[in-house]
Amino acid sequence: MSIHTQYLESFLRSQFYMLRMDGPLPLPYRHYIAIMKLVKTGENNWSLPELVHAVVLLAHYHALASFVFGSGINPERDPDTSNGVRLIAVNNFCVCDLANDNNIENASLTSSNFGIADSLSELEALMERMKRLQEDKEDEEASQEEMATRFENEKKESLLVISGGICAFPVTFSFDDEIVSTDVSRYIEDPGFGYKDFARRGEDHLPTFRAQDYTWENHGFSLVNRLYSDIGHLLDEKFRMVYNLTYNTMATHEDVDTTTLRRALFNYVHCMYGIRYDDYDYGEVNQLLERSLKVYIKTVTCYPERTTKRMYDSYWRQFKHSEKVHVNLLLMEARMQAELLYALRAITRHLT
Numbered sequence: 001m002s003i004h005t006q007y008l009e010s011f012l013r014s015q016f017y018m019l020r021m022d023g024p025l026p027l028p029y030r031h032y033i034a035i036m037k038l039v040k041t042g043e044n045n046w047s048l049p050e051l052v053h054a055v056v057l058l059a060h061y062h063a064l065a066s067f068v069f070g071s072g073i074n075p076e077r078d079p080d081t082s083n084g085v086r087l088i089a090v091n092n093f094c095v096c097d098l099a100n101d102n103n104i105e106n107a108s109l110t111s112s113n114f115g116i117a118d119s120l121s122e123l124e125a126l127m128e129r130m131k132r133l134q135e136d137k138e139d140e141e142a143s144q145e146e147m148a149t150r151f152e153n154e155k156k157e158s159l160l161v162i163s164g165g166i167c168a169f170p171v172t173f174s175f176d177d178e179i180v181s182t183d184v185s186r187y188i189e190d191p192g193f194g195y196k197d198f199a200r201r202g203e204d205h206l207p208t209f210r211a212q213d214y215t216w217e218n219h220g221f222s223l224v225n226r227l228y229s230d231i232g233h234l235l236d237e238k239f240r241m242v243y244n245l246t247y248n249t250m251a252t253h254e255d256v257d258t259t260t261l262r263r264a265l266f267n268y269v270h271c272m273y274g275i276r277y278d279d280y281d282y283g284e285v286n287q288l289l290e291r292s293l294k295v296y297i298k299t300v301t302c303y304p305e306r307t308t309k310r311m312y313d314s315y316w317r318q319f320k321h322s323e324k325v326h327v328n329l330l331l332m333e334a335r336m337q338a339e340l341l342y343a344l345r346a347i348t349r350h351l352t
Contacts, residue, residue: 003322007329010241014234018057024049033057052227055343063336069304070328123251123318129287130260142281150282155206158272161298195302209275216337220344242333251318264288269301269334301335
């Protein structure tokens with residue numbers, strides 16, 4: 001995250017506030033929830049402020065897991081090291097290099113695994129599609145019916161995007177394509193608990209969460225801020241920061257407007273969770289996000305422990321490492337906001 005210093009500052013402020021500052025939950029509870037990433041609210045009759053605090057912590061650490069696994073910075077067991085843990089490498093650079101920004105910007109450009117000509121053509125094709133989408137939008141906008149159909153098609157397709165492996169315990173980590181197993185069963189009560197698609201494949205009528213009916217800006221923000229003072233402002237700052245963060249570059253190209261690309265990444269994550277924005281044309285997602293990138297997004301946001309280095313390397317092969325970290329930040333915050341929307345909507349319904 002230190003590659004993107006503005007975002008890092010916002011991230012650290014919100015995380016510090018959740019864990020250390022005044023709040024409904026006692027400090028030990030906060031760390032327990034952060035470690036376990038689960039909470040049972042029925043037995044202890046938690047207050048609503050405590051529940052909201054717990055929900056924010058859960059969403060934060062669920063999303064953070066996506067960033068950690070997606071960026072390949074999770075420690076893995078290694079019997080050849082003195083402490084039994086090794087830090088894995090991304091594109092031949094150690095994680096310590098990634099954290100300190102040591103000559104990593106062109107890592108994805110120099111990797112011997114990629115065909116330079118092919119990746120260059122992919123980049124040019126992507127930029128051409130972005131340009132064409134912008135021109136088409138200026139000429140003619142799609143109808144509401146057409147945009148609704150495109151969302152439904154994208155939502156159904158997301159159910160068919162399958163990540164590698166079967167989620168079972170003990171968990172296997174394979175970011176560098178060397179499978180390492182770690183037993184975490186003693187920390188959990190339900191080994192089968194995990195992400196499930198919001199609808200079964202083949203269903204004709206898939207549930208849709210209409211963002212206009214319950215938005216972060218108009219509903220979630222005010223609720224969380226009322227029950228857990230000030231955290232709403234910190235989360236809102238973080239969401240806005242990552243959504244608007246841009247350096248106007250794409251690989252070696254400068255002065256590029258990346259708005260459509262950032263919006264497509266953020267909205268595709270929400271689409272996978274059944275969240276629809278009525279004013280967004282999901283045809284942009286289909287145009288801008290290639291199949292390998294969709295597989296990566298589905299894996300990182302829904303099954304982060306299955307993420308592999310091959311997935312990371314397979315998309316946008318000409319992009320800098322810092323740009324792919326930026327992608328992971330977008331995915332992390334979109335995933336967190338999606339979880340918060342569902343949880344806060346449920347709390348709102350309980351209150352009414």
